Amino acid sequence: MIYTVECSFADPHSEAEWNDFYSLDKLPALISVAGFRTSQRFKALRDGSPVYLALHSIDGLDVLTGKDYRQKGGGNFARWQQHITDWHRNLYDGIERAPTVGANEYLVLSAKGPERLRGLGLIPSAMTAVAMEKVPVHRWLATGARSLIGNIGNVPEDVHVYAPMTPQLTSGDTVGAVRAR
Numbered sequence: 001m002i003y004t005v006e007c008s009f010a011d012p013h014s015e016a017e018w019n020d021f022y023s024l025d026k027l028p029a030l031i032s033v034a035g036f037r038t039s040q041r042f043k044a045l046r047d048g049s050p051v052y053l054a055l056h057s058i059d060g061l062d063v064l065t066g067k068d069y070r071q072k073g074g075g076n077f078a079r080w081q082q083h084i085t086d087w088h089r090n091l092y093d094g095i096e097r098a099p100t101v102g103a104n105e106y107l108v109l110s111a112k113g114p115e116r117l118r119g120l121g122l123i124p125s126a127m128t129a130v131a132m133e134k135v136p137v138h139r140w141l142a143t144g145a146r147s148l149i150g151n152i153g154n155v156p157e158d159v160h161v162y163a164p165m166t167p168q169l170t171s172g173d174t175v176g177a178v179r180a181r
């Protein structure tokens with residue numbers, strides 16, 4: 001299943017520090033939770049969606065309700081909470097594992113249908129929300145080379161394009177290995 005966490009951040013003075021916390025501390029903590037398989041963080045390339053997206057492959061909803069998640073991965077945002085806006089969490093079925101998005105690729109999402117992504121020359125995968133907010137109910141996800149996507153201005157407004165902020169972490173990664181990347 002795919003667990004998505006989306007948000008924007010309203011304080012430009014502490015945003016870099018928050019991004020360091022999320023990418024260097026939060027993601028490694030999450031990937032250490034039993035049942036988390038992959039984690040990767042993204043930044044939207046234009047307005048129309050929350051600025052940040054974290055995409056996690058997990059074994060199921062019980063992972064997010066378990067003790068291990070509460071101790072290692074859930075919460076830990078008290079210092080930043082006042083600045084986090086447009087926050088959304090969803091659990092999607094339909095894809096077992098999130099795609100790895102490389103430095104020369106984009107992650108592309110649509111809630112309007114797969115044809116939007118096919119029109120960009122991409123091969124979409126369908127996801128259906130099964131827990132948490134359940135909005136949007138359906139999403140299509142694809143990855144593509146930056147050269148294939150081309151000028152972001154030519155992408156339909158309801159298609160959201162994200163650049164990776166981190167490499168994809170897998171359940172075997174350690175904090176030291178993540179910081180060294």
